[in-house]
Amino acid sequence: MISSRTFTFRDKNLEPIWDKVRSGERLSKEDGLALFASDDLIGVGRMANEVARYKSGDAVYFVLNRKLEPTNVCVLSCKFCDFAVRADSEQAYEMTLDDMLSKLRPDLHEVHITAGLHPKWPWEFYIDMVREIKTQFPNVDVKAFTAVEIDYFSKKFKKSHEQVLRELQQAGLRTMPGGGAEVFSERVRKELFKQKIGARTWFEVHKTAHRMGIKSNVTMLYGHIETIEERIDHMLQVRDCQDETNGFLSFIPLAFQPGNTGIKTRNDFTSAIDDLKTIAVSRLMLDNVPHIKAYWVMLTAEVAAVALNFGADDMDGTVGEERIAHDAGAISPMELAKNKLISIIHESGKLPVERDVWYNPIELYPKKEWSVVSKMPYLNSVPFYQEFESHLNDIKIAPLIPSALGKFARDGVATAGPLSLRDFMTVSEDFERLDYGIAVKGKAHSVLLFSKYDWSELKGKRIGITADTSTSVELLRILLEKKHAISDYKFERMKRESFRNDYTQYDAVLLIGDEALRCAYSGGFAGFNLMYDLAEEWCSWKELPFVFAVWAVRKDAPEAVKNDIVRALEHSLKASTGHYAETGGEYGRLLGMSSSQVEHYLNTFRYRFSIDEHTAMAEFEMEYESLKNVERAFSLSADLQSV
Ligand code: SF4
Structure with missing residues (x-):
């Protein structure tokens, strides 16, 4: 179950949609059209915010990244593109490898490369580009080349999509951007970019990438000549592909910038209402895509801050550094952009989480007065959070896998959560154990x-x-x-x-x-x-249970926070006990499990601890301490902490 909240909507048509959303039922095309047609913008936004909270807690992600556009020379001339020029144009530019490397720095986590389709560059240049960046900046993940570029390389260099992707992957490519999707409508394609690949080839490239372990994003360019129905169809095609491959990390609605394209007058931008509604509807329709991005550089900081309460949980990154650098003074552009992102996210009441290209958390930036509680992003932890979020004040929820929670607990940033037993042992001086956790007597299945x-x-x-x-x-x-x-x-x-x-x-x-x-x-x-x-x-x-995780709270956390956490856990466990099929239904469905499988799985766990679990924890600690090669165990775990 996604939410137990009841909302009063100004638009009564939203009520049956909310019933579906909160119980985890998938929305239909008609639901999507009704959402767009509704004038209850706040109602649509509240639903989307609930879904985003269910998926990401209060976390809003950003990445220290840099965008590289190695050339604006392109063999195509899509009508809506205000970037590409012909090779003989005065505005044409081409970057050398050194130019590109000079734009990067070791503290970046991602470089995002897209460019025009250059008529002359050889294949080796692209491979060298990825390899050199990876060699010189090993911590920088390369997210490069849209499906349009991959298909162009494939035709130009006579290689299959898979061969192109394989060679780039071997050179160091980690993920692909989601550009080139525009709107998956043949009508729009014929009108605006008829030489460019359509939906079939775009999905073919991404499905190939996903099969090879290259995850990707997917964009939707809206606010030009597309209809609302075409926007919904676009989302449905993304959802179908995600059901098949589970390879999309985020969905990025991109507002059309008219510029000099002639499609719309220069200042005919999308309205903030359209931007917010599109983000919210994306969150509601795309139940299987983990993240929705509010691309702040295009939306403006003000709209992006509101979008974070309309279903978006990612702000992309510091790509806009040059623009901000304009008034930067002495602070480095990157720092300034990062501080700006953090303050936008704070302003929206959310928790800034610096991430890598795969959404692994690198740092959390709570306000001083906030406590951070971990939401373990596994099906077996769902019963803890059923009523959790509605019972907490000044507590921010962050989805953290066990090794990440351990790291942030040691760093003093995480206040509470279901700590892995091994991690609890390393922080037991600072944390107190609660009588809740995840234990099993018999099979755990996971x-x-x-x-x-x-x-x-x-x-x-x-x-x-x-x-x-x-x-x-x-x-x-x-x-x-x-x-x-x-x-x-x-x-x-x-x-x-x-x-x-x-x-x-x-x-x-x-x-x-x-x-x-x-x-x-x-x-x-x-x-x-x-x-x-x-x-x-x-x-x-x-002949004892095994305890995987134990809820623990920082000893120096305010009493009110500790009480809130215990109260929330009690409420959640009471609400979910006996209703596991419903509690975990939505989560299980995305894992391909039936509701009876979910019920059976969750019934195997013990969430409230008794003497049995305490004895089991003591037994594990004793066995762990007595391992002859305990040194080796710690060194491996230290390694894992960096994840
Ligand atoms: S292929 Fe890309 S860069 Fe080239 S004209 Fe079309 S949108 Fe612009």
Whole structure:
């Protein structure tokens, strides 16, 4: 269930739509049209804000990024494009590799590259571009080339889409931008950009990328000649593709800038009402796309701040630095842009979260008076948050995977959350334990070792470890060394963005949370014939439950905050107990699980702790401390902390 809130709408047509949204039912095309037709803008925005809170808590993401447009020379001349010129134009420019490198700095996390379709540049130049950036700036993730460019490379250099993407991926490409989508309408395409690829090729390229583990964004250019129905159709096509590949990270509605295109008069911009409604409707229609972006450079800071309460949860990044740098004074443009983003997000009452290209949180920037509580973004944690958010004041919710919560707890930024047991052990001086957490006696179904070998054959084998874990990796170590007497094994931390093709290089792979569930419910993956449930292994060995996470609150947190958290947990657990199919239905549906599977899964967990769970925690701590190679365990975990 997405929300238990009831709203009073000025437009009564929104009531049945809200009933669908709050229960996690997918909206239809007619619902989308009704949302656009409604004059109850606030009503539409409140619904979208509830969905965004369900997905991202109070977090609003931004990234330290830089946009590179290596050339404006393009072989096409799309009607709406105010950027491209012919090679012989006075405005034509071409950047060298050195020009590009000189624009980057090591503290960036993303470089976003798109350009005109250059008639002469050789294939090697593009490969060198990606490789050189990755070599000189290893921390900068390369997000490059729209589907239009990929298709152009494919035709020009006589390579398949897959070959083009494979070579770029090998050079260091991590993700793709979502440009070139415009509006997926043949009518609009024929009118405005008839030489450019249409929806079929655009999706073909993105689906190929997604299959290869290259995630991407998707844009929608609105506010020109498209109809509202065409906007909704665009969203529905994105939703269908996402059902198939789960490869889109964010949806970006882009307001059309008339400029000198001649399509509209120069100052005929979209209205703030249209911008806000489009963002809100996108959030409501695209139930399976994780993030909706308010591209602040185009929207203006004022509209973007409001958009963050209309369903957007991402502001892109510091791309607008040059513009801001104009009045920058002594502060570096990047710092200024970052501070500006943080203040816009604060102004909207949300929590700024600096992210990487994959939305892994790098830093949190709460206001001093705010407490940050983690929302574990796994299905097994849904019962904690059913009524949580409506019971908290001055508390901001951030979705943090176990290893990230551990890091932010150690850094003193996170106030409370379901800490992984292993992380709780490292912060127990500063945190107090509550009698809530995630424990299981028997199978957990979501802490799984997929293996090519039996336990007894894992000696000397390479085991890939998910980057999410803090406790399960130590549980695996204990099981290997203490239960199965195997000490000679190699753990290798996998990148968070690893995909299934990467798993095959290992002899066994430890997965947790939703990724483990997804793999288990889709029948595992090729080559790994054995699947061990680590909780079941522990429980049958110790005849005790296994505790994965324990709720803990900073000892120095205000009493009112501690009381609020306990009250919210009680309310949530009471509201969800006996209704797990409903509580986790929406979440499970996106994982491909039926409501009875969700109910069965959630029923396996114990969320309130008794003496049994406390005994189990003590037993785990004892086993963990007694491992002979505890040094090695810490060094691996330290590595994981950087995730
Ligand atoms: S392909 Fe891209 S850069 Fe070239 S004219 Fe069209 S929109 Fe502009």
